[in-house]
Amino acid sequence: MSRYLLLVILNTPLIIAAMMNTVVGYKLGHMGRRRFFFGLSFWLLIFAALVFVKPIYSYLFSNNLTQTEPLSLFDVMQITGIIFTLFIANRAYGKVDVLERKVQDLHQELSIKLSEKNNKKTRN
């Protein structure tokens, strides 16, 4: 099997999952329109780069813009690892962001509710 094809096969599920997370996050109101478009464009750009990696490499090599070796199996694994890390980081960032907001709101609400209780007690 071609290494270029292997690269696409290994990474396509990750990119589809990342794009789905972005769409779901937007639809559930966890992110704004701008962040949604940025996220979607980011993953589409990565997907396009993976699909066209062979013609891009051939163009760069034939125009003397790179002297690197063609894609090795190690490169495939390394690129997949990097994309997986990006996927995890993006997911974690989104979750932390939502949780941070929830914790802040909860803490605020709790403090106000407790204060009402405590202030009533003090008055009595």
Place this chain on the structure above:
Amino acid sequence: MVGRVITDLKNVFAKSGYDYQIILVDDGSKDETAVIGQKAGVHVISHILNIGSGGATATGLSYAQAKGFDIAATLDGDGQHSAADVLKGIKLLDEKGGDLLIGSRLIDTQGMSRVKQLGNKGLTFVTFSLFGVKITDSQSGLRIFSRKALNELKWKTAGYEFCSEMLWRAKQLGLDIREFPIRAIYTDYSMAKGQNNWNGFNIVKSLLRRRIMELFGE
């Protein structure tokens, strides 16, 4: 010090004719702040965890919003703002309008050290450069809010950088931002409690990050 701030506010507002309530937000402090507030008979909201001045201000204003206040004012608990200036700001907003009124310490800088002036002017310049908000003192804690501002204004940062972010959000919402001169009172206590210029770097870093993240739709 917080006890004296409460007493001053009570003395000034008792004669003002306004129906008022004093709210003390204790941001998880380890000292007697909450007890002093309760003894003084003000409404005390205690944070379980220390969040930062931005979070404490948000809590106080959220309470004011929930209670349907027409006007709310924030001031620092270190005694650097006079109760008379708070009342002056409230009257100004009440009579002349506006949504967010900032008590500027930099229109009349008497009593403020050159180092403090430099730090505050620097952060005001950063606020203008990053967010385009033209104001003389972006870091002042004395702020007066209309009901519209109370209902609409929200910010994300919890630390000292909220001062600049709040102005930015107010500008984004199209709120009417105004300012009026105040005289800051610097004592050994307020000098020790206030932020130093080195913290300014952290504020700039955080504001820069927030500005960049906003470009990507954060």
